[in-house]
Amino acid sequence: MNTCDLVVIGGGIVGLTIAREWLLRYPKSDVVVLEKERNSLAHGSGRNSGVVHSGIYYPEGSLRAQLCVSGCQLMRKYVTEQGLWIDRCGKLLVPPSESAFESMQILVDRGRANGVEIHQLTGKEALELEPRINPQFDRALFVPITSVVDPREVVDRIKKDVIKAGGVIRYNTAAGSIDSQCGIVQTSVGTFESAKIVNAAGLFADKIAKRAGLKTRYSFQPFKGKYWKHKNIHFKMRRLVYPVPDLDLPFLGVHTAHNSNGEVYFGPSSTPVIGRENYQGLQGISWLDGLSLSASLVKKFFQNTNGLRTLAIREMKLVRLKGVCNELSKIVSGVGPDDLERSLAKVGIRSQMFDQNGQHLVNDFVVVQDDKTIHILNAISPAFTASFAFARYVLDQQK
Numbered sequence: 001m002n003t004c005d006l007v008v009i010g011g012g013i014v015g016l017t018i019a020r021e022w023l024l025r026y027p028k029s030d031v032v033v034l035e036k037e038r039n040s041l042a043h044g045s046g047r048n049s050g051v052v053h054s055g056i057y058y059p060e061g062s063l064r065a066q067l068c069v070s071g072c073q074l075m076r077k078y079v080t081e082q083g084l085w086i087d088r089c090g091k092l093l094v095p096p097s098e099s100a101f102e103s104m105q106i107l108v109d110r111g112r113a114n115g116v117e118i119h120q121l122t123g124k125e126a127l128e129l130e131p132r133i134n135p136q137f138d139r140a141l142f143v144p145i146t147s148v149v150d151p152r153e154v155v156d157r158i159k160k161d162v163i164k165a166g167g168v169i170r171y172n173t174a175a176g177s178i179d180s181q182c183g184i185v186q187t188s189v190g191t192f193e194s195a196k197i198v199n200a201a202g203l204f205a206d207k208i209a210k211r212a213g214l215k216t217r218y219s220f221q222p223f224k225g226k227y228w229k230h231k232n233i234h235f236k237m238r239r240l241v242y243p244v245p246d247l248d249l250p251f252l253g254v255h256t257a258h259n260s261n262g263e264v265y266f267g268p269s270s271t272p273v274i275g276r277e278n279y280q281g282l283q284g285i286s287w288l289d290g291l292s293l294s295a296s297l298v299k300k301f302f303q304n305t306n307g308l309r310t311l312a313i314r315e316m317k318l319v320r321l322k323g324v325c326n327e328l329s330k331i332v333s334g335v336g337p338d339d340l341e342r343s344l345a346k347v348g349i350r351s352q353m354f355d356q357n358g359q360h361l362v363n364d365f366v367v368v369q370d371d372k373t374i375h376i377l378n379a380i381s382p383a384f385t386a387s388f389a390f391a392r393y394v395l396d397q398q399k
């Protein structure tokens with residue numbers, strides 16, 4: 001039996017920042033992070049757009065608004081202090097249709113309520129900031145604080161912080177059953193007894209919670225995000241360009257994303273899938289889990305719950321490169337099917353929960369404390385941006 005003060009299940013950015021924050025608060029304590037993969041980048045934390053979001057999307061008072069706004073500041077500070085790559089490029093939001101005008105106003109109001117600088121621009125002003133956009137309705141929004149970082153570099157540095165502060169990260173170690181009352185976690189390499197357990201298992205957080213005996217109104221509905229890469233390395237974007245999104249859904253729409261190598265990507269899609277780690281083909285589908293996810297997906301599709309049928313039909317258009325370019329042409333000009341290729345390496349899956357009582361996709365982070373365990377459910381975007389603030393919040397909550 002290994003005895004410690006804190007066991008974190010999941011060594012992605014959420015688990016690692018919590019371990020780091022705990023060690024900052026209690027420097028002499030024993031902290032163990034259990035991670036089933038051989039590194040911290042196998043899932044969401046290594047497969048995202050690396051965008052440090054501002055917080056304009058989320059309603060005032062929501063956990064996402066609060067933690068994104070403060071997390072954005074903390075992430076920018078951390079990356080700057082550590083000398084890591086950051087592009088302080090800002091973000092343009094372009095309405096893909098006239099029906100997005102109402103959402104634009106909501107974003108302006110939300111941004112201001114959340115204390116985020118946001119500008120309403122004419123098409124000409126927006127083109128001066130990014131000549132490649134298509135301001136077809138002569139209007140756009142600009143959020144200067146949004147930036148891009150290298151998520152893999154950031155996660156790697158946080159991992160080093162944890163180890164330097166005395167934390168132990170056990171890779172290739174999967175958490176199995178949990179006794180939350182006694183603080184016991186069984187793993188593939190032995191048993192851990194801990195005063196506190198944090199479940200930060202991302203795509204498996206709901207499963208871990210269930211094993212720990214937590215009853216919730218949430219079920220799991222994973223969504224895959226595919227990206228397309230611009231083949232020409234000399235194709236550059238000065239700013240991030242996003243569509244004004246459908247605010248009823250927790251997805252931001254197909255947007256531009258660039259990285260420290262100067263590569264430009266477009267994505268991600270938001271396709272409902274039946275495997276939690278189904279990045280390619282039939283990989284990552286557990287048949288029992290897959291059957292239950294399929295049954296619930298079919299039901300949601302036919303009932304068009306929360307607009308999921310509409311979303312699925314929209315996503316089907318992205319199967320062909322022409323469809324991707326049609327979608328992109330609403331916000332960016334001059335990108336055709338010959339310019340793009342599917343990126344097989346850059347594909348992620350969102351840890352999205354579905355509220356069975358309200359029959360809708362859960363639109364906020366969910367943190368539930370039960371006995372000795374704190375469960376982090378629905379660590380969807382912008383959990384990467386929010387991670388440092390999220391860690392403080394989670395530890396402030398503990399009873």
Ligand SMILES: Cc1cc2nc3c(=O)[nH]c(=O)nc-3n(C[C@H](O)[C@H](O)[C@H](O)COP(=O)(O)OP(=O)(O)OC[C@H]3O[C@@H](n4cnc5c(N)ncnc54)[C@H](O)[C@@H]3O)c2cc1C
Binds near residue numbers: 009010204
């Ligand atoms: C396509 C896409 C694009 C995104 N873009 C952005 C963005 O630009 N900006 C932003 O802020 N956010 C973005 N996000 C969201 C962000 O990536 C995630 O919210 C964040 O990475 C979640 O981190 P995590 O640590 O909870 O999850 P993960 O990185 O998935 O970590 C959870 C870890 O738990 C481990 N685990 C699971 N089960 C067990 C077990 N039984 N025992 C031990 N370990 C276990 C897993 O192996 C995994 O490594 C994006 C997400 C996706 C999918």
